[in-house]
Amino acid sequence: MELTKDEEKSLNGEHGEALQIAYRILSATGEATDAEKLVPIHWAHVSGVNYNTIGDAGEEFLATISKDARFRVRTTVNPMGYDKDSVEKFDLDENFIQKQESIRESYKKMGAIPSFSCIPYEIYDMPREGTQVSFAESNAAIYANSIGKLKTNKESAFSALASAITGKSPYSDLRKDDSPTMSIAMKVSEPNELTFGLLGYFAGKVADKSVAISGVKNMDKRCNKSMCASMGTSGSCGKFVLDDNSNASEKVDFDEKELQKVYDELNTAESGDMITLGSPQLGLEEMTDLATMLKGRAFKKRCLIFCPRAIQEQARSLGYAGQLESAGCELMSDCCTCLTPLVTKKDVDSVTTNSIKGAYYLKNSNGLDVNLKSLSDIVRDETS
Amino acid sequence: MTKKTIVKGSVTGKVLKSSQPINFLGTIDKKTGSITDQKHNLSGKSIKGSILLFPHGIGSSVGAYTIYSLKSNNVAPLAMACQKIDLTVASGCALANIPLFVLSSNEYDSIKDGDEISLG
Numbered sequence: 215m216e217l218t219k220d221e222e223k224s225l226n227g228e229h230g231e232a233l234q235i236a237y238r239i240l241s242a243t244g245e246a247t248d249a250e251k252l253v254p255i256h257w258a259h260v261s262g263v264n265y266n267t268i269g270d271a272g273e274e275f276l277a278t279i280s281k282d283a284r285f286r287v288r289t290t291v292n293p294m295g296y297d298k299d300s301v302e303k304f305d306l307d308e309n310f311i312q313k314q315e316s317i318r319e320s321y322k323k324m325g326a327i328p329s330f331s332c333i334p335y336e337i338y339d340m341p342r343e344g345t346q347v348s349f350a351e352s353n354a355a356i357y358a359n360s361i362g363k364l365k366t367n368k369e370s371a372f373s374a375l376a377s378a379i380t381g382k383s384p385y386s387d388l389r390k391d392d393s394p395t396m397s398i399a400m401k402v403s404e405p406n407e408l409t410f411g412l413l414g415y416f417a418g419k420v421a422d423k424s425v426a427i428s429g430v431k432n433m434d435k436r437c438n439k440s441m442c443a444s445m446g447t448s449g450s451c452g453k454f455v456l457d458d459n460s461n462a463s464e465k466v467d468f469d470e471k472e473l474q475k476v477y478d479e480l481n482t483a484e485s486g487d488m489i490t491l492g493s494p495q496l497g498l499e500e501m502t503d504l505a506t507m508l509k510g511r512a513f514k515k516r517c518l519i520f521c522p523r524a525i526q527e528q529a530r531s532l533g534y535a536g537q538l539e540s541a542g543c544e545l546m547s548d549c550c551t552c553l554t555p556l557v558t559k560k561d562v563d564s565v566t567t568n569s570i571k572g573a574y575y576l577k578n579s580n581g582l583d584v585n586l587k588s589l590s591d592i593v594r595d596e597t598s
Numbered sequence: 599m600t601k602k603t604i605v606k607g608s609v610t611g612k613v614l615k616s617s618q619p620i621n622f623l624g625t626i627d628k629k630t631g632s633i634t635d636q637k638h639n640l641s642g643k644s645i646k647g648s649i650l651l652f653p654h655g656i657g658s659s660v661g662a663y664t665i666y667s668l669k670s671n672n673v674a675p676l677a678m679a680c681q682k683i684d685l686t687v688a689s690g691c692a693l694a695n696i697p698l699f700v701l702s703s704n705e706y707d708s709i710k711d712g713d714e715i716s717l718g
Contacts, residue, residue: 235693242692246604246683246700261659268663269628271670275693292660350659370662372689418656447621449656450684479637553624553660578635579624 215244215384216251224380232283236376240384243373249384253346255366258285258378259334261292261350262371263321265314266555273313273320280320286381290329290337291321292351293495293520293550300546304556324378330548331522333439335362336497346389348377352446353439353494353571359453361438365389368452387423388452396421397462400429401469407440408588411570412476413468414441418449425451426460436503436589439494444570480573483583486566489513489596491543491589492520493551493572501529505537507590511597513542515566518557523547541597553579568592600679600699600717604688607697608718609677614648615711616640622661622686631673649717650675651701651709655687665690677717681706 217237223229225237240252262268268276295314296306322328329337332351335358341347343363349355350369358364367387369377377383398417402409410433417425433441433456445451496504496519504519519538521529526547529535535545549556551572557565557580564583565576573584587595618639620626625635631646645668655661665687668674677697680687691698697718701709709715 239689239692242604242688242698243685245602246685246688262663264660267623267658267660269667271628271667272663274670275666352657352659355659367685368659370659370684370686370689372662372666372693373685374659376689447657449619450654450682575624578621 215241215249221252230282232279232379235279236283236379239372239376240380240382244384244386247367247384247386249386251385252382253385253389254381255346255348255377255383256287256341257347258287258289258374259349259351259354260289260326260371260374260378262375263292263317263330264295264553265310265317266295267553268317270313273317276317276320280323283324283379285325285378287378289326289378290331290334291326292332293330294318294548295555297546297548305560306555310555329522329524332494332550333497333522337522337524340364346383348374348383350374353443355452356442356446356454357439359388359392360442360455368446368450392424392453394424394426394455394460394462396464396466397426397428397460399465399467400427401467402473405437406588406590407436408568408586409473410437411440411444412473414444415448415476415570416468416472417454418445418447418451420466421449421451423451424453426455426457426462428458428460430456435497435499440570443494447571447574477586480570480577481584481586482577483564483585486564486585487562488515488557489517489566489592490520490551490557490572491517491567493567493569495550496521496525498525498528501525501534501538504589505534507593508538508541508597511541511593513597515596517543518546519543520546520550551576557582566592566596600705601702602700603718604683604700605691605696605698606718607677608716609649609697610714610716611647611649611676613709613711613713613715614640614643614645614650615709616652619654619656620652621657622655622664622690623658626664626668628664628667629671629673631668644673645675646673648675649715650678651706652680654680654682655684659686661686662690662693665696666694669694669696679717
């Protein structure tokens with residue numbers, strides 16, 4: 215990768231240690247993706263905010279780099295470990311809270327917007343089509359490319375952080391050429407968000423960087439988010455397009471048999487001890503939808519709903535938050551189902567959710583069994 | 599011999615070869631280096647001190663922090679080598695200074711689990 219004289223100086227440490235680290239990361243990712251140069255990006259979204267995921271080494275790294283790193287572009291951040299409004303209700307130790315607060319402080323110092331959300335695309339308006347951004351958080355990267363028509367690679371926590379510090383990213387892969395090399399024919403009829411989640415998980419496993427999906431007419435936001443999140447979980451694919459006439463060289467089918475295979479891999483319980491909704495976090499549209507579905511009903515079990523703080527505040531002023539709470543939901547902001555320290559084996563053995571991504575991490579990281587159901591089935595079975 | 603070097607270094611060691619891709623978040627214990635995902639073909643094995651061969655990284659962008667943590671906790675592999683590089687593995691190894699190589703498919707296929715090899 216060709217660097218300008220100024221970039222070269224930064225890589226050699228002439229502009230301080232933070233920029234040197236950032237350019238070292240970008241040089242490696244540029245080399246890895248055969249980039250010729252770095253290009254400006256206009257928005258970075260970084261992951262690696264939850265102490266549960268980055269641990270002591272991550273916390274120390276951020277404390278050190280934040281001494282002199284400052285973000286050069288708008289930078290939003292992923293969810294952290296808890297909602298400070300309800301943290302005392304959960305059994306978190308002092309060390310966790312102290313380390314999490316240190317991480318929050320480090321990002322603040324570097325100039326991050328305290329969004330604590332995995333759906334930055336529902337908090338901000340999307341920039342102009344074709345804008346180069348740098349999104350870690352796999353669901354957000356896939357959403358930005360596929361629905362938002364922006365340009366980003368499926369960035370890592372460090373490559374997005376390096377982009378936030380430098381305002382640049384290697385010009386390669388999906389930033390340059392995002393034409394699908396594989397086409398998946400959707401053969402499952404009457405799909406809901408769970409079906410699209412299962413399709414996404416399958417697609418992530420078989421497709422490379424970009425995939426075409428045929429046989430799908432339209433997807434609502436819930437289905438889109440579900441598919442982006444599950445695709446990001448199972449693979450390295452960073453974009454999908456709905457296209458019945460793709461000229462992709464490889465073609466595969468997603469039928470009932472494949473659907474069942476993925477479902478059996480992720481569904482390990484007949485029912486859950488509690489319910490979590492929101493991986494990705496719920497947006498306003500999903501919150502209002504859910505409030506409507508729950509009219510006159512209430513959950514029979516504990517139900518946690520994860521949403522960004524900005525969305526919770528809107529939902530509260532519009533009356534929806536109150537309606538959801540009356541139906542027995544607990545609203546949680548700044549955190550998410552995935553890698554949450556709030557749902558553990560100490561309290562429950564199994565969780566019901568409609569999120570494939572949530573299921574994967576609840577199982578692998580939290581060691582819980584998962585009961586997968588669509589939202590409408592959850593409302594039918596778990597409320598009265 | 600290697601197709602490409604992403605993070606420089608030269609190592610000699612024993613190969614731990616995975617037939618499946620690796621999601622570094624939630625499937626590896628960053629304190630011990632053991633693979634905790636029961637469905638993974640390396641389930642229960644430790645990647646510490648190995649030359650870790652795997653097709654490529656998948657999943658979470660935060661896996662880069664796991665790679666960095668493995669190194670900080672002294673349980674990282676000596677080096678990693680893949681068939682295809684993704685940004686999570688590349689950036690994690692760059693920051694942790696773990697040598698990282700892309701191998702040609704012939705070379706990748708010819709190296710077996712347990713082999714003693716030198717890279718870099």
